[in-house]
Each structure stands twice: as structure tokens, then as C-alpha cells.
Amino acid sequence: MTGPNAPKTLYDKIWDAHLAHEAEDGTALLYIDRHLVHEVTSPQAFEGLRMAGRSVRRPDQTIAVPDHNVPTTPGREDAGRVPEDSRAQLAALDRNAREFGVHYYPVTDVRQGIVHIVGPEQGWTLPGMTVVCGDSHTATHGAFGALAHGIGTSEVEHVLATQTLIQKKSRNMKVEITGRLRPGVTAKDVTLTVIGRTGTAGGTGYVIEYCGEAIEALSMEGRMTVCNMAIEGGARAGLIAPDEKTFEYCKGRPHAPKGAQWDAAVAWWRTLKSDPGARWDKVVTIRGEDIAPVVTWGTSPEDVLPIDAAVPSPDQFEGGKVGAARRSLDYMGLTPGTPLKDIAIDTVFIGSCTNGRIEDLRAAAEILRGRRVKDGLRAMVVPGSGLVRAQAEEEGLAAVFRDAGFEWRLAGCSMCLAMNPDQLAPGERCAATSNRNFEGRQGRGGRTHLMSPAMAAAAAVTGRLTDVRELSRSPEPAE
Amino acid sequence: MTPFTTLAGIAAPLPLVNVDTDMIIPKQYLKTIERTGLGRGLFDEMRYREDGAENPDFVLNRPAYRKAEILVAGDNFGCGSSREHAPWALLDFGIRCVIAPSFADIFYNNCFKNGILPIALPQDQVDLLMDDAERGANATLTVDLEAQTIQGPDGGTIPFEIDPWRRHCLLNGLDDIGLTLEKADRIDAFEKEAAQARPWV
Numbered sequence: 001m002t003g004p005n006a007p008k009t010l011y012d013k014i015w016d017a018h019l020a021h022e023a024e025d026g027t028a029l030l031y032i033d034r035h036l037v038h039e040v041t042s043p044q045a046f047e048g049l050r051m052a053g054r055s056v057r058r059p060d061q062t063i064a065v066p067d068h069n070v071p072t073t074p075g076r077e078d079a080g081r082v083p084e085d086s087r088a089q090l091a092a093l094d095r096n097a098r099e100f101g102v103h104y105y106p107v108t109d110v111r112q113g114i115v116h117i118v119g120p121e122q123g124w125t126l127p128g129m130t131v132v133c134g135d136s137h138t139a140t141h142g143a144f145g146a147l148a149h150g151i152g153t154s155e156v157e158h159v160l161a162t163q164t165l166i167q168k169k170s171r172n173m174k175v176e177i178t179g180r181l182r183p184g185v186t187a188k189d190v191t192l193t194v195i196g197r198t199g200t201a202g203g204t205g206y207v208i209e210y211c212g213e214a215i216e217a218l219s220m221e222g223r224m225t226v227c228n229m230a231i232e233g234g235a236r237a238g239l240i241a242p243d244e245k246t247f248e249y250c251k252g253r254p255h256a257p258k259g260a261q262w263d264a265a266v267a268w269w270r271t272l273k274s275d276p277g278a279r280w281d282k283v284v285t286i287r288g289e290d291i292a293p294v295v296t297w298g299t300s301p302e303d304v305l306p307i308d309a310a311v312p313s314p315d316q317f318e319g320g321k322v323g324a325a326r327r328s329l330d331y332m333g334l335t336p337g338t339p340l341k342d343i344a345i346d347t348v349f350i351g352s353c354t355n356g357r358i359e360d361l362r363a364a365a366e367i368l369r370g371r372r373v374k375d376g377l378r379a380m381v382v383p384g385s386g387l388v389r390a391q392a393e394e395e396g397l398a399a400v401f402r403d404a405g406f407e408w409r410l411a412g413c414s415m416c417l418a419m420n421p422d423q424l425a426p427g428e429r430c431a432a433t434s435n436r437n438f439e440g441r442q443g444r445g446g447r448t449h450l451m452s453p454a455m456a457a458a459a460a461v462t463g464r465l466t467d468v469r470e471l472s473r474s475p476e477p478a479e
Numbered sequence: 480m481t482p483f484t485t486l487a488g489i490a491a492p493l494p495l496v497n498v499d500t501d502m503i504i505p506k507q508y509l510k511t512i513e514r515t516g517l518g519r520g521l522f523d524e525m526r527y528r529e530d531g532a533e534n535p536d537f538v539l540n541r542p543a544y545r546k547a548e549i550l551v552a553g554d555n556f557g558c559g560s561s562r563e564h565a566p567w568a569l570l571d572f573g574i575r576c577v578i579a580p581s582f583a584d585i586f587y588n589n590c591f592k593n594g595i596l597p598i599a600l601p602q603d604q605v606d607l608l609m610d611d612a613e614r615g616a617n618a619t620l621t622v623d624l625e626a627q628t629i630q631g632p633d634g635g636t637i638p639f640e641i642d643p644w645r646r647h648c649l650l651n652g653l654d655d656i657g658l659t660l661e662k663a664d665r666i667d668a669f670e671k672e673a674a675q676a677r678p679w680v
Contacts, residue, residue: 007615018673019669020662020665020666021662021665021666023644025642025643027644029666031666031669031670031673040509040510040562041561041562044512044563047512047530052656062678068509079639085507087509088510088511088512088636089512092512126679126680128677129680134561134563135561135583136559138561150561150585151561151585152561152566152585152588152589153514154563154589154593154655155588155589155592157656158655158656161656162656162660162663162666163666164666166659168642200497200555200558200559201497201554201583204555204581204582204583204584205584231559231585232553234558234584236584236585261678261679262545262679264679266677267676270679300497300499308661319496320494320495320496320553320554323494323495324495324496324497327495340564417506418506419506419509426529436501436559436560437576438499438500438501438559439501439524440501440502440505441506444505444529463482
């Protein structure tokens with residue numbers, strides 16, 4: 001069934017509500033509600049505007065925050081203490097934000113942090129919106145039922161100048177997680193398991209809607225973790241239908257609507273769900289009970305296995321993946337057949353737009369309380385924003401991390417992508433809560449194993465990849 | 480943007496799947512505020528050794544491929560980050576066409592904004608072109624965007640598909656922003672309607 005009354009997916013509904021123009025061939029101008037900007041992918045865009053004598057169409061809907069380059073150690077407000085090669089971009093963002101008059105959270109502002117944590121925290125991200133940022137992890141905002149795309153710098157310039165994005169509609173993909181997650185299994189395990197199932201290109205050309213009982217049961221923080229990694233599965237956007245939990249999270253945030261406007265907004269937000277009978281181009285269903293705590297072993301996020309598995313052999317794969325697995329194992333310094341739990345690590349990194357929110361810090365602290373980081377290990381926790389950091393201090397989590405032997409850092413992207421002083425040395429092996437285990441991602445020659453915050457905390461205690469359930473304090477409920 | 484019409488050039492083989500944007504241009508090169516000059520960092524970790532010397536085994540360092548203008552690669556090319564530094568680095572090195580069985584969405588899109596033509600072909604055809612590319616400087620490919628064909632060194636021709644609008648923009652080197660601003664009245668109208676319908680935004 002087609003036509004205006006045909007059942008629609010959530011993606012269809014947000015798309016239709018933002019269609020400013022559609023050409024006969026389907027090329028559309030999608031109106032953008034919120035444009036988030038950081039210092040790495042925006043300087044050339046602002047420079048392009050300047051060269052063409054153009055202005056920012058909606059500075060009131062444009063939000064800038066430095067995150068990729070910023071050091072996470074004290075004293076960073078002093079530009080002289082920022083590595084020289086990072087200063088130009090930070091200075092450019094500062095200049096551009098002021099000159100073009102966009103909202104701006106510099107490092108001196110407690111609200112500064114990773115752009116994808118700041119947006120929801122300040123209430124910039126709301127259900128049913130279109131959100132873009134020159135960053136592939138913009139998918140994070142889909143947790144609110146917002147259509148959130150990562151874009152390139154030319155597109156950043158296009159949105160700055162026109163407040164629209166040239167798009168062709170993607171196809172609809174449904175990822176349903178049925179039932180309940182087992183103890184010790186988190187949103188990170190869910191999203192990595194999905195990527196392991198579909199592959200890093202499984203979502204290419206699609207917008208994914210995550211649904212099912214296990215997704216509904218997740219907190220907003222957990223939903224953000226799931227959507228954050230939609231791009232690692234190839235999908236430019238991931239979505240979760242908004243519900244009471246979403247509204248509760250948004251209510252009272254600085255840029256969320258108030259009073260009668262709040263009521264009107266919620267009334268519309270309640271309609272933002274896929275209709276029964278909506279058409280899906282691809283459906284993936286996974287039983288929540290089948291998901292285990294997982295880690296990655298290779299150099300692609302699809303290289304994921306349950307923690308009780310062993311390092312695979314290249315001959316277990318097919319086609320181009322045989323060579324890729326061989327290359328990955330060589331890079332990672334791993335031998336097929338080694339139990340994952342026998343892999344010793346050098347470093348632990350807890351943070352990033354994937355897992356730098358308060359709930360992530362609580363989960364890690366829960367494992368670390370009364371325990372110590374294994375001798376000789378480097379461990380750092382980097383809150384996703386200044387406000388997350390302040391809250392963690394108030395809740396006593398910072399003390400738990402410090403007592404355990406973790407470095408307690410200032411907010412930023414930190415070691416997720418190593419554009420700042422936080423980097424791995426060649427061969428250094430890291431248990432990381434970030435989103436990419438690509439070659440060199442955390443530093444040239446660095447070896448990354450992706451996992452949940454609780455799993456990373458467990459690895460910090462034992463000094464090797466560890467099944468968090470072995471350190472868990474709450475007894476597993478009987479079946 | 481420089482128009483893309485036809486390109487006859489040396490094709491370099493890069494038979495890897497999931498070539499990610501961190502591999503194409505690693506983070507230390509992302510600190511620039513310019514679009515140019517990134518060719519030096521293209522495929523840095525494969526192209527240079529730890530001491531900074533060239534790795535003579537890497538394809539773009541081999542004499543036959545130092546002037547390559549076409550890259551033939553594996554599945555899911557350009558996955559990962561949204562960094563447009565990846566196409567900027569390819570372009571700055573001199574590569575204007577990438578042929579692979581599939582591309583990641585954001586990278587694919589970024590190519591068109593920079594006059595680079597990404598061509599997706601079935602695996603068996605990419606395999607044939609990969610074989611051609613292995614023959615080095617003796618094997619140039621001719622890509623004709625108008626005709627939507629790739630001609631191999633032995634005269635065989637492979638047709639390819641491309642979105643007509645993107646083809647049109649690439650052939651004419653059109654600037655997206657200029658084209659969109661021609662529709663400014665539509666955007667104005669939409670903005671007014673949206674302010675009524677969703678005043679809380």
C-alpha cells in the first residue's frame with residue numbers, strides 16, 4: 001500500500017516532516033533542525049562561507065563545542081599548554097563561533113564535552129528532529145527518535161549556508177532485540193553483537209530502527225550507546241522510537257520546550273513510532289537472551305565474539321575476509337585458538353561518545369569499588385562532559401576511580417581517536433569502551449579491544465580480558 | 480569543483496576489504512584547517528615505516544604506481560569516520576576515481592563533493608580490473624563518465640551505474656550550495672510552515 005495513508009516507519013515520518021523540496025528523481029532537500037559543530041571537520045566549511053561571502057542561515061540552531069583535540073589534563077584553558085599542532089583548529093573554532101554567532105561551549109565552560117554528549121544533555125536533541133554533525137557518531141542522537149546523520153565537511157558548509165542537506169532517502173531496516181538481556185550484558189554488548197551479525201557494511205544504504213523489549217528496557221544512556229554504533233554497522237543513522245523514558249530525560253533540560261509548548265511537543269512525539277504494517281526492506285531479529293558480554297579481537301567492529309570464545313583462525317572466514325582476518329591477527333599480535341580471557345592488556349580507557357555518560361561511569365565504578373587496578377597497568381576514565389564529571393564527583397564515583405588507581409580526566413574525545421595527547425604506543429594493548437578498533441585508531445600500532453564499561457573495569461582489575469560476570473557482586477537470578 | 484569527464488590513468492590495486500578512513504588518512508593529519516596538502520598523509524601507516532621512510536612494498540610507493548590516478552579496492556571502501564580529509568587526501572595525491580564492490584555511505588557522498596568518481600561494480604568485474612591493475616604502468620584504464628564505461632588495457636569495456644543527478648553535477652563541476660540557494664524561496668516557505676507546526680524547535 002502506498003499513498004498518504006500508507007503505514008509509515010518512524011524514519012518515514014521524520015523524513016516527511018522535514019522535506020523542504022523533492023526533485024523528480026527523489027533528490028531531496030531535508031531541513032535540518034540542529035547542527036552540531038566541532039573543531040576538526042568545520043574549519044574548512046567556515047572558511048568556504050567566508051570566501052563566498054555567505055553567512056550562517058540559522059546560528060540559533062548551530063551549536064559548537066571543541067572535543068577531538070582538547071587535552072584532558074588540567075591547565076588546558078591555557079592555549080600554551082595545548083600541543084602546538086592542535087591549537088590552530090581550536091583557535092579557528094573559537095573565532096568562527098564568535099564571528100558567526102553560533103552557540104558555543106569553550107573548554108572554560110563546565111558544559112563543554114563530547115559534542116554527542118553535550119547535545120542531549122543541554123536539550124538540543126529532541127524527538128522527531130533532524131540533527132547533523134560533521135562526525136559519523138552523530139547517529140547517537142537517534143536514541144531520542146531524532147534522525148541524526150554524520151556528514152562531511154562540504155555538507156557542513158551546505159547546512160551552515162542553507163540549513164538543509166541534499167539527501168536521497170535511505171531504505172528502512174529493523175533490528176529487533178526480543179526478550180530480556182542477561183545479567184552482565186549491556187547496551188554495548190547489544191550494539192556490538194548486532195554489528196557482528198550484520199557486518200560493518202550490513203546497514204549501508206539503510207536507516208536502522210532498533211526496537212523490541214530489550215531495547216525498550218534500556219535507559220536513555222544505553223539507547224545512545226546502541227545508536228552511536230549504527231555507523232559501525234554501515235548505517236548512516238540509527239533510531240529508537242521515543243517513549244515516556246525519552247520525555248522524562250528531555251523534560252527540564254535548558255533547551256527543551258516548556259509549558260504549553262512542552263505539551264504540544266509531547267503530543268506530536270507520541271505519534272513518532274512505526275505504524276503496524278509499515279514496510280521494512282530488511283529485518284534482523286536477535287534474542288536478547290542469546291547476547292553475551294562481548295569483546296572485539298580484530299581491527300573491524302564486526303570482529304566481535306563472546307568473552308568465553310577463542311581467537312578465530314582466518315580459515316573460518318570466506319572471501320576477502322580471510323585475508324582481512326590474517327592481517328588483523330598479525331596487527332593485533334594474536335594467535336588463533338587463544339582463549340580471549342588469556343589476552344593480557346596494558347591499558348584501559350573508559351570514555352568516548354559511546355560510553356562516556358554517567359550510567360557508564362556508574363557501571364564501571366560498581367566493578368571497581370574496593371578493588372585496585374592491576375599493577376603496572378595504565379588506566380584512565382574520561383567523562384563525556386564537564387557536567388557528567390561534576391555529577392560523578394558528587395556521586396562519589398570519582399573517588400572510586402581514583403582509589404582504584406584510575407586517572408580521573410577532564411572531558412573530551414581523548415583516546416578514542418588519539419588526536420590529543422592521549423594515545424597508545426606501538427604494540428600497546430588497550431581495553432577500550434570506545435567505538436573503533438581500526439588499525440592505528442588509538443595511536444600508531446596501538447591494539448584496541450572494544451567492550452562495555454563494566455568489562456573494561458573488570459579487565460583493569462585482572463590485567464587481562466575478563467568476563468565481567470566473574471567479578472559481578474550481584475548474584476545471578478535463578479532461571 | 481573541477482568537472483570529471485574522462486580519465487585515462489594508471490590504476491593501483493589495493494585488494495583489501497573494509498579500507499577505513501583512519502587507514503586512508505590517520506588522525507595526525509586531521510589537524511589542518513586547509514583542504515589541500517593532505518596527499519603526503521594518504522595511507523600513512525601502510526605507506527611509511529615507523530622511522531618515516533617509505534615502505535617500498537606498498538603499492539603507491541612502487542615505481543609503476545607513483546602516478547596512479549585510479550584505485551581498485553575491496554568491499555566497503557571508506558568505512559568509518561565522516562572525515563572529508565579522506566577524499567581530500569586521495570585527490571591531493573592525484574587519485575580521481577576509486578573502483579570497489581561497495582562503498583560506505585558518507586565516504587561515497589564526500590567523493591562527489593570533491594570531483595572524485597567512486598564506481599561500484601560486481602565483485603567479478605572488480606576482480607578483472609584488479610588483475611589489469613596488477614600489470615602496472617602498462618595497464619591504464621579509461622573511465623568515461625559521459626558514456627558510463629571503463630575501458631581496460633585490452634580494449635574490453637565494462638559499463639557502470641551512477642545516479643543521474645550526481646553524474647550531471649560531476650560532469651559539470653557544479654557547486655551544491657549555489658544550486659540549493661536557487662531554491663531559497665522553498666526553504667523560506669518550509670521554515671515558516673515548520674515554525675507553525677513545531678514552534679518548540
